Amino acid sequence: MKELKLSPERRQRLIEQVQTMFARDFDENLSAFRAGELVDRMTALIGPGVYNQAVEDVRAHLQGRLDDFSGEVFVDDPA
Structure with a gap:
């Protein structure tokens, strides 16, 4: 798991x-x-x-965009 780290x-x-x-x-x-300890604990919690x-x-959001991708770029083939 990725560790959360604040700048x-x-x-x-x-x-x-x-x-x-x-x-x-x-x-x-x-x-x-003390405030830093609260920030650190809340970040971890x-x-x-x-x-x-x-x-x-x-x-x-990205899945919704990918699901709509064909409708956005599909071109009807007249042949």
């Missing part, structure tokens, strides 16, 4: 968003370390399911 920039943005959310919604200030759903959505 350092994306992970940092998520850490900042978690810190903002906790301060706003729960009146609790999280250190960057829900990331695979979200990733798999995205792959399935793309597969279904």
Whole structure:
């Protein structure tokens, strides 16, 4: 199975968003370390399911496009 890995920039943005959310919604200030732990755990917990759903959505979309492929490029042969 493919390991989900966030880029350092994306992970940092998520850490900042978690810190903002906790301060706003729960009146609790999280250190960057604690927010990073939450990001890492949530990525490990829900990331695979979200990733798999995205792959399935793309597969279904591409399959629909392939199913319609003949209609798009087929040319009637008059012979």
